[in-house]
Amino acid sequence: MITKNLSITKYVIIIAVFLIGLIACERDIKGIGIGLVDNNKFDTNVLLSNLTAYNKNVDSVRVDSLPQYVLGVNQNNIFGKTTASIASQLSLPSSGVDFGINPTIDSVILDIPYYSTKTGTLTLRDPNSSNDIDSITIPTYQLDSIIGNANDSFQITVSELGTFLNSLDPLDPTKRKKYFSNRSFNTKSPDLYSGTFSPNANDTVAYINHKDFDGAVFDIDTIKNSNGTPSMKLPLDKDFFQSNFINQSSSVSFSSLDEFTHYFRGLYISASGANGSLLTLPLATGNVSIYYSNDVSSTDADGVTTIVRTKQVKAFPLRGIKANKFNHDYSLATSAIQTRLSNPDEVNGEQKLYVQGASGSIIVLNLFSDGNLEELRSKNWLINEANLKLYVDRNETSGNLPNRLFIYNLDDNSHVIDILSEGINVLDGTLYNDSNGDPSYYKFKITKYISQVLKQENPRKLSKLAIKLISRFDVPNFSRLSDTIIKPFNWNPKGVAIFGNKELSDKKLSLEIFYTEIRN
Numbered sequence: 001m002i003t004k005n006l007s008i009t010k011y012v013i014i015i016a017v018f019l020i021g022l023i024a025c026e027r028d029i030k031g032i033g034i035g036l037v038d039n040n041k042f043d044t045n046v047l048l049s050n051l052t053a054y055n056k057n058v059d060s061v062r063v064d065s066l067p068q069y070v071l072g073v074n075q076n077n078i079f080g081k082t083t084a085s086i087a088s089q090l091s092l093p094s095s096g097v098d099f100g101i102n103p104t105i106d107s108v109i110l111d112i113p114y115y116s117t118k119t120g121t122l123t124l125r126d127p128n129s130s131n132d133i134d135s136i137t138i139p140t141y142q143l144d145s146i147i148g149n150a151n152d153s154f155q156i157t158v159s160e161l162g163t164f165l166n167s168l169d170p171l172d173p174t175k176r177k178k179y180f181s182n183r184s185f186n187t188k189s190p191d192l193y194s195g196t197f198s199p200n201a202n203d204t205v206a207y208i209n210h211k212d213f214d215g216a217v218f219d220i221d222t223i224k225n226s227n228g229t230p231s232m233k234l235p236l237d238k239d240f241f242q243s244n245f246i247n248q249s250s251s252v253s254f255s256s257l258d259e260f261t262h263y264f265r266g267l268y269i270s271a272s273g274a275n276g277s278l279l280t281l282p283l284a285t286g287n288v289s290i291y292y293s294n295d296v297s298s299t300d301a302d303g304v305t306t307i308v309r310t311k312q313v314k315a316f317p318l319r320g321i322k323a324n325k326f327n328h329d330y331s332l333a334t335s336a337i338q339t340r341l342s343n344p345d346e347v348n349g350e351q352k353l354y355v356q357g358a359s360g361s362i363i364v365l366n367l368f369s370d371g372n373l374e375e376l377r378s379k380n381w382l383i384n385e386a387n388l389k390l391y392v393d394r395n396e397t398s399g400n401l402p403n404r405l406f407i408y409n410l411d412d413n414s415h416v417i418d419i420l421s422e423g424i425n426v427l428d429g430t431l432y433n434d435s436n437g438d439p440s441y442y443k444f445k446i447t448k449y450i451s452q453v454l455k456q457e458n459p460r461k462l463s464k465l466a467i468k469l470i471s472r473f474d475v476p477n478f479s480r481l482s483d484t485i486i487k488p489f490n491w492n493p494k495g496v497a498i499f500g501n502k503e504l505s506d507k508k509l510s511l512e513i514f515y516t517e518i519r520n
Helices: 002-038 238-246 257-263 337-342 373-378 417-422 447-453
Strands: 042-049 051-057 069-076 080-088 101-113 116-125 135-143 146-148 154-161 172-176 187-197 206-211 217-223 231-235 267-272 277-281 287-299 305-317 322-329 352-356 361-367 382-391 405-409 428-433 439-445 465-469 495-499 510-518
Touching: 051 337, 051 352, 069 146, 069 154, 069 267, 069 322, 101 206, 101 238, 187 231, 187 267, 206 287, 206 305, 217 287, 217 305, 238 287, 337 352, 337 361, 352 465, 382 447, 382 495, 405 428, 405 439, 417 447
Parallel strands: none
Antiparallel strands: 042 510, 051 361, 069 080, 069 277, 080 267, 080 322, 101 231, 101 287, 116 135, 146 277, 154 187, 154 267, 206 217, 287 305, 352 361, 352 495, 361 465, 382 439, 382 510, 405 465, 428 439
16 A cells, blocks of 8 residues: 555656646747747848859769669760760679580570569460460560660670779779779670660560571570560670680689689670660679580480480679770760860859769859858858759750759868758758749758858858769768768769859859848
8 A cells, every 4th residue: 555655646746847847848938939029139031142153074983883884875965975885794603614515505695684664564465366365464664764765776886805804903902993984995806796776675585596416496495584574685696605605614714703704804885876875774683694505414224325405504694893984975065065064164153054974064163252251251140041952944954854963062072061960851952843843943951051151250161062963872871970071973874954153034043041130
């Protein structure tokens, strides 16, 4: 009984303390509200601060260790022609490289899946049958991550790579070797494949004719991905792989991955042509598959040995070191991008700006360019919010606009304080549409950065900012406080034209600052 009464008393005391605290808090809140509103001591206003903005050419970006790679060629009026090629090592098959007895190659296929989305199914009926049972249902797909017209063909050439791709930096073997997009690669002759190409969502099946020694086909394989998804399938030179792979498979060159990558340095997949499309590809899931036939013998209970010709396959994955090669030809653009990049007006800024990935171009921002920084600092404002809006020029829009841009400190090549303190979603940078669903502007919220720049005492040093296409490596690892440096990755080839600070309309690029000040 005593224990029970003590427990009740304890809970009564806790509730009483809670109620007293709640009343006190409510009294404080009401007091604050009265002081702000009734005294009329504060004004909240907005300032559209001037800035200058111009373009800067990005000579190269880092192109190894990427989650996806770009291949193709595309020309448009805004950005001219962009060409992307790929260098890649091969890895050994998980089952080893024993091709068996009397192996001969039937086909060699370079197979690289597309990014695709399943759109439905299609039922195909046997045209020679009236029976509904004589039909099959297959999935249908739509290809993703393609810039340009997928119906326009371009030239693809596949060659043996002549440049050895080091995993470690020869100048400092303690560090990983970095590859940049302006690097050239040597190739060996003859080419392993050359032909016109256009991406095809129906490219889901390859047919392999397995042949006997006399050339007669003894079986036909239908090859497709386990989930039926489409992929690009390029037939490579059978004689080359017969001579350099099958006939050499018992040599030391195939005894380990290290020996193999020195013996066969990889493939160089190059694109060329006047126009076509740029494809973003999950290269790590691709492979070179050698389809071949060999002899398999078996002996029955009577001691009779039978030799049967069998079909086999060895897959050499596109693993190891991979790198992109990007080239931009701005002379073919009808826009002013070539002038903006070769001779930017760094003093007065520009009327039009261009942002493009896969090297390409960035925007450089000089805030408070009208020289009133010290005057603004003397006002000792409370900065409520600071936004940058970059309006899209729809007259110079090629479609395929980037969904998000990224802002950073150009002088230090580091993150702005807002992403470190508030996160990527508050910093923003996403593309906003108007009421009709058309692309309108990109928005950045840099409140904390502007607050520190405009502090009256010990302000942050004003620095140049830069805007580029975002990559997954731009978002810092918040578990590591030292992750503040911007990494030189940018493989997305999309681009967008933006109105600059010299634009005369209300779409002019400016810094919008919402502030509170004490009324005099």
